[in-house]
Amino acid sequence: MNLSSRAQLSRGQLSSRAQRGICTLFFVSIAACSTASDGTPDTRASAAAAAPSSYELGRPVDSVALSKIDIDVDPSGASLPAGSGNATKGLVVFASKCAMCHGAKGEGMPADSTHIAYPKLVGREPRQGFPFGRDPKLVKTVGNYWPYATTVYDYVHRAMPITAPGTMTPDETYAVVAWLLSENEIIDKAAVMDSATLVTVKMPARDKFVPDDRKGGATFM
Numbered sequence: 165m166n167l168s169s170r171a172q173l174s175r176g177q178l179s180s181r182a183q184r185g186i187c188t189l190f191f192v193s194i195a196a197c198s199t200a201s202d203g204t205p206d207t208r209a210s211a212a213a214a215a216p217s218s219y220e221l222g223r224p225v226d227s228v229a230l231s232k233i234d235i236d237v238d239p240s241g242a243s244l245p246a247g248s249g250n251a252t253k254g255l256v257v258f259a260s261k262c263a264m265c266h267g268a269k270g271e272g273m274p275a276d277s278t279h280i281a282y283p284k285l286v287g288r289e290p291r292q293g294f295p296f297g298r299d300p301k302l303v304k305t306v307g308n309y310w311p312y313a314t315t316v317y318d319y320v321h322r323a324m325p326i327t328a329p330g331t332m333t334p335d336e337t338y339a340v341v342a343w344l345l346s347e348n349e350i351i352d353k354a355a356v357m358d359s360a361t362l363v364t365v366k367m368p369a370r371d372k373f374v375p376d377d378r379k380g381g382a383t384f385m
């Protein structure tokens with residue numbers, strides 16, 4: 165379909181400002197059919213001149229709405245929010261919001277006819293050798309496989325409970341992460357987790373992960 169028939173088809177549904185934009189485009193497209201000196205149609209300059217400043221789609225980003233989804237916490241922990249919690253408080257959170265799926269002690273739950281498998285979250289075995297690549301039956305947990313405590317916070321806050329993601333407060337999240345770290349024998353039971361302490365926690369699997377800095381190969385996209 166060329167530009168002029170598209171403009172005619174949709175004119176009835178468009179605002180007058182949009183219509184003016186399309187008419188401008190229509191006339192410019194006629195002008196664009198002029199031929200460059202080498203005989204090929206020269207459309208580039210006129211197409212740029214015809215681009216409207218706005219397509220009247222979407223709306224300006226509202227900073228309150230944006231702050232609700234701007235919640236990522238990367239390994240550095242730089243954007244961890246204010247708040248704090250320890251394992252004692254975390255057990256209360258875990259018992260009410262997580263245990264029905266992940267088990268009272270974070271042991272996980274196999275799939276059955278009503279649900280998929282719920283991952284085991286607590287467990288440090290195997291402690292030596294990191295043999296996960298050789299044995300796919302080994303179960304990965306926060307304790308034996310997760311490289312950064314900060315991204316446990318990120319994941320739990322962003323994705324859990326899986327039926328109501330994004331509903332946990334920072335205090336609840338720090339507390340339940342503290343419980344997970346304590347049950348996995350990574351931090352002391354009494355340790356308080358907050359934006360300053362969580363970044364200092366070294367996960368057992370931390371050194372098993374390296375940045376992928378390989379060069380070469382095809383560029384994606």
Ligand code: HEC
Pocket residue numbers: 257258261262263264265266280281282283284285304305306316319320324325326327332340
């Ligand atoms: C309704 C069931 C359900 C509830 C409730 C729930 N989870 Fe999960 N959780 C899951 C499922 C399913 C997955 C696996 C998701 C996936 O692989 O995409 C998961 C994954 C996880 C993982 C990642 C495990 C891994 O090793 O990859 C963590 C950590 C976790 N949940 C923590 C929590 C915490 C903390 C709570 C409570 C605040 C919670 N979950 C509540 C079902 C649940």
